[in-house]
Amino acid sequence: MIEKLISLSLRNRFIVLLIAVVIFGFGVFAVQTNKIDAIPDLSENQVIVFTEWQGRSPQIIEDQITYPLVTGLQGIPKVKYVRANSMFGMSFIYVIFKDNVDPYWARSRVLEKLSTVNNTLPNGVAPTLGPDGTGVGHVLWYTLQTKGMNLGEQRALQDWYVKFALQNVDGVSEIASFGGFQKQYQITIDPNKLTYFKVGVNDIMDAVNNNNNEGGGRKFELSDMGYIIKTSGYLKSIEEIENLAVKTSQTIPIKIKDIANVQMASESRLGIFDLNGEGEAVGGIVVMRYGENADEVITRVKAKMDEVAKGLPEGVSFNIVYDRSGLIKESINSIRNILIEEIIVVSIIVFVFLLHWRSAISIVIQIPITIAASFILLNAFDISSNIMSLTGIALAIGVIVDNGIIMSENAYKQLSVRQEELNNENLKSE
Known part of the structure; x- marks a missing residue:
C-alpha cells in the first residue's frame, strides 16, 4: 500500500504540490480564524x-x-x-x-x-x-471608581445601568455584580405590640403585598375623548409603608408604624469585596458564553465600556482589575516566538548537516505546511490556540524533521545502491 502511494505521488508530483499549496492556504485561513485563549477549557x-x-x-x-x-x-x-x-x-x-x-x-x-x-x-x-458559561469563562473583572457615591448608590448604578449595557455584548453570557449594598425596605416588628393589637406577622405581609400593586380599570369615552382608568399603588417611600392599615379595631385603623419600625437598609451580606486593601468596591464579572473566542469577547466588552462610560455620572469611571487578554497575548506571543526560533534553528541544522539544498528544502518545507494543517484540525475539533495546544505543535516540529531526514537518508541509500548496481552492470558489459 505504501509503495503504491509513493509511486502514485512520484508520477503525479504536480498534483501533490498543488494539494500541499491548498492545505497550506486553508491552514493560513484557519490560523486567522482559530479561537485564542491563554488556558484550555478542561471543565x-x-x-x-x-x-x-x-x-x-x-x-x-x-x-x-x-x-x-x-x-x-x-x-x-x-x-x-x-x-x-x-x-x-x-x-x-x-x-x-x-x-x-x-x-x-x-x-x-x-x-x-x-x-x-x-x-x-x-x-x-x-x-x-x-x-451558559464554563469554569474558565471569567475573562474580565472591573470595579467602579467613584467620587462621593456611597456603596448603595454604586451598586444601584451597576445593577440598573452598567450591567444591562454590558450584557448586550456578543459572546457575554452574564455580568455578575459584586460588592456594595442592595437597597431594600425593612420592617422591624415589635412582638409586644403584635400581641397588644392582636395582629399576626402574616397580616403585615398581606397588607404590604396587597397595597404594593396596580389595578386595571376600564376605558370610557367622554366628549369624544377616551380615558383609561387604573389605580397606581406601588409603594415609593417609607412614609407610604408606615401609613398602611393592617386591620381595624373599633373603627380605628392599626397602621404599620404603630407596631413596627420601617427603614431603608441593605440586604444581608455574606461577605465584602475589598480592593487592594483600600476599602470596599462595587463592580462586575464578565462571564463568557460557551465556545466563544475569549480575546474577541474581551475586545468587544472594552469597546462597550468606552461607550457606556459616556453615560456615567460625573466622576465615575471603570477600573479593570483582571483582564485575561494580557495573559492571552503574552502566552501566544511567547509560544509563537518559540515556534519561529525552532523553525529557524532546525532549518539551519538541516542545511548544515545535509549540505544539499534540494534535500534540505524538501525537509524544511514540511514544517510550515504541517503547522498550517494542524490548525485546520484545531478548528475542526473546536480547540482554541492556547498554551497546551501550541506547545504540542512546537514539540512536534522535531518529529516532523526527523521523519523528513529519515526519508531523505533512505532515499540516498536506495539511490546509491541502485547507482552501484548500474556501475557493476556497465563494467560487466565492457
Whole structure:
C-alpha cells in the first residue's frame, strides 16, 4: 500500500504540490480564524441549577429543595452524575453531562425536566439555570471608581445601568455584580405590640403585598375623548409603608408604624469585596458564553465600556482589575516566538548537516505546511490556540524533521545502491 502511494505521488508530483499549496492556504485561513485563549477549557460539560429560598437553614434547603431536584433531574438522558450543595438560603445542583453532548441541548433537557419537578417544591420557590458559561469563562473583572457615591448608590448604578449595557455584548453570557449594598425596605416588628393589637406577622405581609400593586380599570369615552382608568399603588417611600392599615379595631385603623419600625437598609451580606486593601468596591464579572473566542469577547466588552462610560455620572469611571487578554497575548506571543526560533534553528541544522539544498528544502518545507494543517484540525475539533495546544505543535516540529531526514537518508541509500548496481552492470558489459 505504501509503495503504491509513493509511486502514485512520484508520477503525479504536480498534483501533490498543488494539494500541499491548498492545505497550506486553508491552514493560513484557519490560523486567522482559530479561537485564542491563554488556558484550555478542561471543565466538565455541566448545567447549574440555582434555587434561592432566603431565611431557611441548610437542612431545610437540603430536605425540601435539593433532594427533590436531585432525584428529579437524575432521569435526564446522557447524564453522567448529579452533584448538589446546600447552604443557608441557597441550593446548587450541578448536572454533569457526557462530553459529546451539546451544552444547549443539555440546558433544554434540564429546563424540560424542571417543569415537572417544580410541583414538588414549596410555594414561591423557582429554580433557575446558571449562565451558559464554563469554569474558565471569567475573562474580565472591573470595579467602579467613584467620587462621593456611597456603596448603595454604586451598586444601584451597576445593577440598573452598567450591567444591562454590558450584557448586550456578543459572546457575554452574564455580568455578575459584586460588592456594595442592595437597597431594600425593612420592617422591624415589635412582638409586644403584635400581641397588644392582636395582629399576626402574616397580616403585615398581606397588607404590604396587597397595597404594593396596580389595578386595571376600564376605558370610557367622554366628549369624544377616551380615558383609561387604573389605580397606581406601588409603594415609593417609607412614609407610604408606615401609613398602611393592617386591620381595624373599633373603627380605628392599626397602621404599620404603630407596631413596627420601617427603614431603608441593605440586604444581608455574606461577605465584602475589598480592593487592594483600600476599602470596599462595587463592580462586575464578565462571564463568557460557551465556545466563544475569549480575546474577541474581551475586545468587544472594552469597546462597550468606552461607550457606556459616556453615560456615567460625573466622576465615575471603570477600573479593570483582571483582564485575561494580557495573559492571552503574552502566552501566544511567547509560544509563537518559540515556534519561529525552532523553525529557524532546525532549518539551519538541516542545511548544515545535509549540505544539499534540494534535500534540505524538501525537509524544511514540511514544517510550515504541517503547522498550517494542524490548525485546520484545531478548528475542526473546536480547540482554541492556547498554551497546551501550541506547545504540542512546537514539540512536534522535531518529529516532523526527523521523519523528513529519515526519508531523505533512505532515499540516498536506495539511490546509491541502485547507482552501484548500474556501475557493476556497465563494467560487466565492457
